[in-house]
Amino acid sequence: QVQLQESGPGLVKPSETLSLTCTVSGGSISSHYWSWIRQPPGKGLEWIAYISYSGTTNYNPSLKSRVTISMDTSKNQFSLKLRSVTAADTAVYYCARDQGSIAYWGQGTLVTVSS
Amino acid sequence: DIVMTQSPDSLAVSLGERATINCKSSQSVLQTSNNKNYVAWYQQKAGQPPNLLIYWTSTRESGVPDRFSGSGSGTDFTLTISSLQAEDVAVYYCQQYYSIPWTFGQGTKVEIK
Numbered sequence: 760q761v762q763l764q765e766s767g768p769g770l771v772k773p774s775e776t777l778s779l780t781c782t783v784s785g786g787s788i789s790s791h792y793w794s795w796i797r798q799p800p801g802k803g804l805e806w807i808a809y810i811s812y813s814g815t816t817n818y819n820p821s822l823k824s825r826v827t828i829s830m831d832t833s834k835n836q837f838s839l840k841l842r843s844v845t846a847a848d849t850a851v852y853y854c855a856r857d858q859g860s861i862a863y864w865g866q867g868t869l870v871t872v873s874s
Numbered sequence: 875d876i877v878m879t880q881s882p883d884s885l886a887v888s889l890g891e892r893a894t895i896n897c898k899s900s901q902s903v904l905q906t907s908n909n910k911n912y913v914a915w916y917q918q919k920a921g922q923p924p925n926l927l928i929y930w931t932s933t934r935e936s937g938v939p940d941r942f943s944g945s946g947s948g949t950d951f952t953l954t955i956s957s958l959q960a961e962d963v964a965v966y967y968c969q970q971y972y973s974i975p976w977t978f979g980q981g982t983k984v985e986i987k
Contacts, residue, residue, distance in 0.1 A: 804924065804967060806976040819975040820875075853923055859971030860914035860929035867923055 761786040763854050763865035771848075771872050777841040781854030781865060788812065788835050794857035795828060795839045797850040798867070805850075809857045810837055844872045876900050876970050880979035886987040893955040895982045897968035902948045905972065912972035915944055915953045917964045918981075924967060928953065960986065 767779035794809040808818045808828040830837040856863040877900040887893040903912045911931040916924035926935045928944035941956045968979040
């Protein structure tokens with residue numbers, strides 16, 4: 760059974776870079792596609808980006824200029840960097856295994872942007 | 875981007891009664907080459923990640939009770955809970971995965987009347 764776990768700072772200052780890592784267990788990230796999705800408190804879901812097993816990436820155009828997704832196959836991890844954050848980036852960030860539909864999600868990590 | 879619009883925003887249904895949630899996409903999500911509609915449905919309970927219920931519009935994910943069903947084609951889709959149970963209280967989201975960026979509906983909150 761695939762399991763995903765997000766890790767990273769829960770508090771980021773405005774204008775700084777949000778960095779999160781997802782550790783995958785029970786399966787290799789060298790297969791499938793892997794995504795980041797976020798959910799502001801009390802609001803809906805927003806897909807951010809995916810990275811494929813071969814390293815191909817795709818981004819939400821609304822965030823593309825600020826986002827980088829990458830992977831480290833040796834650690835079975837993939838990561839998210841979101842630059843120049845503002846309060847609007849405060850959200851629960853989920854990592855997920857992406858098949859278009861998403862059957863496997865991490866538990867999510869709340870990242871608050873505040874000084 | 876394809877906009878997914880759900881209706882209603884919330885609904886209250888008596889235990890054992892039917893709950894119906896609609897989702898309309900701003901453009902067709904039907905791939906004619908394989909005749910598949912690229913729509914999924916999720917259930918999200920408070921404090922939990924979303925849980926996949928339905929994919930390819932009408933295919934139930936393993937372990938999902940058969941009281942959940944999906945239907946539709948093109949731009950109009952429906953999630954039906956045939957007999958609402960107490961554990962079905964949640965927010966439900968539709969999603970299209972026809973084109974990047976994947977997009978979700980705004981959510982429908984289902985409560986017990």
